[in-house]
Amino acid sequence: MxxxxxxxxxxxxxxxxxxxxxxxxxxxxxxxxxxxxxxxxxxxxxxxxxxxxxxxxxxxxxxxxxxxxxxxxxxxxxxxxxxxxxxxxxxxxxxxxxxxxxxxxxxxxxxxxxxxxxxxxxxxxxxxxxxxxxxxxxxxxxxxxxxxxxxxxxxxxxxxxxxxxxxxxxxxxxxxxxxxxxxxxxxxxxxxxxxxxxxxxxxxxxxREDPVRMLRAVRFAAKLGFIMDTAAQAPIAACRERLQEVPSARLFEETLKLFLNGNAQTSFEHLRQQGLFAALFPQVDVLLDHAEYSAARTLLQGALGGTDTRVRDGKSVTPAFLFAALLWPALQEQCRLLEQQGKPATVALQQAASDVLQECVGRVSVPRRFALPMREIWDLQARFMRRGGRRPHALLAHPRFRAAFDFLSLRSQSGEISATLVEWWEQFQTADHDGRRILIERARLEETGQEAALGPLPATSRRRPRRRRRRGNRPGQGGADDSHDDGQTDSD
CATH class of the missing domain: 3.30.460.10 (Beta Polymerase, domain 2)
Incomplete structure (x- = not known):
């Protein structure tokens, strides 16, 4: 000893x-x-x-x-x-x-x-x-x-x-x-x-006195690097469904403690080992071991790992992003079922988001202040695919663009989507006006197999400040050059 x-x-x-x-x-x-x-x-x-x-x-x-x-x-x-x-x-x-x-x-x-x-x-x-x-x-x-x-x-x-x-x-x-x-x-x-x-x-x-103690056991084991003794683990299988008796708002707070303490990945693994993740998120747990959702599991682990890094670096973490990743497999499955019923993709996404969040109400209820940003992160994923005309400029100006783009990057890292789409949006964020015009044209030709016609992207792709025009050059003319306005806000 x-x-x-x-x-x-x-x-x-x-x-x-x-x-x-x-x-x-x-x-x-x-x-x-x-x-x-x-x-x-x-x-x-x-x-x-x-x-x-x-x-x-x-x-x-x-x-x-x-x-x-x-x-x-x-x-x-x-x-x-x-x-x-x-x-x-x-x-x-x-x-x-x-x-x-x-x-x-x-x-x-x-x-x-x-x-x-x-x-x-x-x-x-x-x-x-x-x-x-x-x-x-x-x-x-x-x-x-x-x-x-x-x-x-x-x-x-x-x-x-x-x-x-x-x-x-x-x-x-x-x-x-x-x-x-x-x-x-x-x-x-x-x-x-x-x-x-x-x-x-x-x-x-x-x-049985307080089912949340099971979640606290997992949290402390992950946080401290401790081993739960056999007596502490043995009754969990018989008691975990008692979590349904706990108010869903309290379970949401306990879930945040589990995943925002700098040990989210370890907490996730402990929860799954003890069957507690299934008690909290049954609609997600049932999908994670299926081969067709291996990318979704990789995305979730990437989100948890990124959360741990940000917490340890003293950076802020939004629960909306974390829960968007946690519930992403369930959202995809519900979208697939609705599209099989003949629902258009956009309608299916909106209804699936409502269904998934409604199912959480009886378990880990997501407050409205986080549910709305979650839905925006999900909704914007489809808009990243549409890169023609003025749509990329409008998307870049969206207040939830950065979180949605980070989510898109996780999808790429998990192998769910092509890395070239993320690279295109990375270039678009830093390109100047001409560079963006070429990128949009390249995306259009890419869909028709004519991408090579444009050649390489110009080396000077950083945005340059506009030169202001002098006032009073011609009667009735405005003072600033308003010949085009891409609607962009600087990316953060």
């Missing part, structure tokens, strides 16, 4: 002398009462790594006589030598007491379990009261569905009960602001060392 010293030294790249040797504790089953305490000199978490806002909340609660702990992913990430995305605090203070303590900085949120958001500038610290009612105990304040899913859960309890209510052992570690120690009520430290994702309590019961 790896020692605490070796684990911390490896994560932080410290010399052996920098960390005191501490023997690994004996195994302890998840959920056993009583915490293992790791004092400050035996772990690597420092207050300097904790945000100023989180420290203000922790110290404010402590000075007021309440217990205050940094908890969850932030403690886990700090122990792993990662930078936490945010900081959560657990306390024995009730929500109203927290709000009164931080006054105008605090507001109550949540319905299923009331939380407090304490804001300092752009940072929001989420403060939760210790939760009780662990191990499925009935309580008048806890409301469950017939299948065991928790609907309302404003049940307060002790620190030990709160630890047992957490989902995974790696997320049930508490940093105590009072003495800067770390408390572990299960096997969190041991599982961090082993790179193991373990559910606290009975996994099947925990999944």
């Amino acid at each position: 790896v020692s605490i010293k070796d684990f911390i030294t490896k994560q932080l790249n410290l010399p052996d002398s920098a960390v005191e040797t501490v023997a690994a504790p004996p195994p302890l089953s998840p959920g056993i009462p009583g915490a293992r305490v790791t004092p400050r000199n035996e772990h690597n978490v420092s207050r300097r790594q904790i945000s100023e806002g989180a420290l203000q909340v922790l110290n404010g609660l402590h000075r007021a006589g309440f217990q205050a702990y940094l908890v969850g992913g932030s403690v886990r990430d700090l122990l792993l030598g990662r930078e936490p995305k945010d900081f959560d605090v657990a306390t024995d203070a009730h929500p109203e007491q927290v709000r009164k303590l931080f006054r105008r900085n605090a507001r109550l949120i949540g319905r299923r379990f009331i939380l407090v958001h304490v804001q300092f500038g752009h940072e929001i610290i989420e403060v939760a009261t210790f939760r009780g009612g662990a191990n499925g105990k009935a309580n008048e304040a806890s409301e469950r569905s017939e299948t065991g899913r928790i609907l309302a859960d404003n049940v307060y309890g002790s620190l030990e009960e709160d630890a047992r209510r957490r989902d995974f052992t790696a997320n049930a570690l508490y940093y105590n602001i009072a003495d800067r120690s770390i408390l572990d009520f299960s096997t969190g430290m041991e599982d961090l060392q082993a790179g193991r994702l373990r559910v606290i309590g009975d996994p099947e019961q925990r999944y």
